[in-house]
Amino acid sequence: MPVTSPQAATSATQPATSPFLEFDRAAWSRLSAATPQPLTSADIDRLRGLGDPVDLSEVDTVYRPLSRLLSLYVASSRRLGSVTSTFLGERMGRTPFVIGVAGSVAVGKSTTSRLLREMLRRWSGMPRVDLVTTDGFLHPNAELERRGLMSRKGFPESYDQRALLRFLSAVKSGVPEVTAPVYDHLTYDIVPGREITVHRPDVLIVEGLNVLQPARTTADGAPSLAVSDFFDFSIYVDARTSDVRRWYVNRFLSLRETAFSDPRSYFHRYAALSDEEAVETATRIWGSINEPNLEENILPTRGRASLVLTKSGDHRMHRMRLRKI
Numbered sequence: 546m547p548v549t550s551p552q553a554a555t556s557a558t559q560p561a562t563s564p565f566l567e568f569d570r571a572a573w574s575r576l577s578a579a580t581p582q583p584l585t586s587a588d589i590d591r592l593r594g595l596g597d598p599v600d601l602s603e604v605d606t607v608y609r610p611l612s613r614l615l616s617l618y619v620a621s622s623r624r625l626g627s628v629t630s631t632f633l634g635e636r637m638g639r640t641p642f643v644i645g646v647a648g649s650v651a652v653g654k655s656t657t658s659r660l661l662r663e664m665l666r667r668w669s670g671m672p673r674v675d676l677v678t679t680d681g682f683l684h685p686n687a688e689l690e691r692r693g694l695m696s697r698k699g700f701p702e703s704y705d706q707r708a709l710l711r712f713l714s715a716v717k718s719g720v721p722e723v724t725a726p727v728y729d730h731l732t733y734d735i736v737p738g739r740e741i742t743v744h745r746p747d748v749l750i751v752e753g754l755n756v757l758q759p760a761r762t763t764a765d766g767a768p769s770l771a772v773s774d775f776f777d778f779s780i781y782v783d784a785r786t787s788d789v790r791r792w793y794v795n796r797f798l799s800l801r802e803t804a805f806s807d808p809r810s811y812f813h814r815y816a817a818l819s820d821e822e823a824v825e826t827a828t829r830i831w832g833s834i835n836e837p838n839l840e841e842n843i844l845p846t847r848g849r850a851s852l853v854l855t856k857s858g859d860h861r862m863h864r865m866r867l868r869k870i
């Protein structure tokens with residue numbers, strides 16, 4: 546029997562044995578009635594990922610309260626920085642507030658991250674919000690081939706974890722310019738010589754499959770740092786595996802008609818597949834790489850997030866679980 550406070554009875558469920566407060570869609574949407582909704586339908590059309598039907602009503606119901614909540618966390622972290630500086634008698638420079646966004650391949654992390662970036666950018670006093678995806682830290686294909694990991698792309702071992710940790714450590718140290726390598730989905734590889742630079746933004750969103758992985762142990766058995774050690778807040782985008790599989794296959798069918806038809810696409814050979822062959826190929830890739838990665842590595846990290854957003858089969862978020870403070 547969940548224990549509820551008088552206030553929570555109309556909003557959240559507070560199971561006494563869970564570290565999370567739980568909201569359904571209706572309760573969540575009521576949280577920020579007074580917060581303006583800064584995006585237009587045209588903005589959402591631009592930000593929506595392939596196959597994701599997100600619209601103004603979803604942004605209003607789910608992302609408006611979320612962006613308000615995040616603004617409270619950022620403000621509170623700034624206040625903490627300021628009182629700590631006073632206590633220490635030292636002026637500590639502000640470092641970016643880092644938000645991790647985790648979840649399966651094809652669950653819609655990019656759409657969530659891009660929407661948040663645009664909403665947060667529109668807060669007053671918070672104009673600089675950057676987004677980095679962890680695919681830039683995948684080993685290049687040549688290195689994955691050398692290590693026999695080409696069919697493990699997206700698994701924790703396919704990333705240059707040390708480079709990712711170095712990047713985040715520099716960001717959270719307040720280094721004025723930090724660079725990250727860039728991945729190209731079209732060529733399915735790291736782009737040689739290309740990098741993006743992060744100039745100490747107010748907020749940095751770090752999106753990727755494995756961002757909530759616990760620390761690995763080093764060769765001498767000592768635990769190292771985890772990527773999430775550098776997060777101020779984290780979001781896990783969740784959905785049933787059977788739904789994500791369907792979204793992956795449908796996206797593959799759409800990509801066959803768009804990205805794959807480009808001769809530079811790594812998947813160009815799939816452009817000419819019939820519907821049946823394309824479904825069979827996508828289902829095989831999903832079943833041999835992405836679903837095992839989801840089950841073995843990604844899903845077990847869900848409980849480490851500050852907020853779990855759960856989607857229904859139509860991509861709409863229906864459950865929000867927020868870690869108690």
Ligand SMILES: Nc1ncnc2c1ncn2[C@@H]1O[C@H](COP(=O)(O)OP(=O)(O)O)[C@@H](O)[C@H]1O
Nearest residue numbers: 594595649650651652653654655656730731804
């Ligand atoms: N083979 C591909 N070719 C072109 N774009 C792709 C390909 N695979 C994925 N993408 C795009 O890359 C982005 C990230 O995809 P993914 O890692 O599956 O995360 P998510 O779907 O959770 O955002 C999405 O915008 C997706 O449409």
Ligand SMILES: CC(C)(COP(=O)(O)O)[C@@H](O)C(=O)NCCC(=O)O
Nearest residue numbers: 650678679680698699752753754834
């Ligand atoms: C590039 C990805 C590993 C995602 O990387 P992320 O940015 O989440 O670290 C993934 O989109 C991918 O391409 N996986 C390989 C299997 C596949 O082609 O579906």
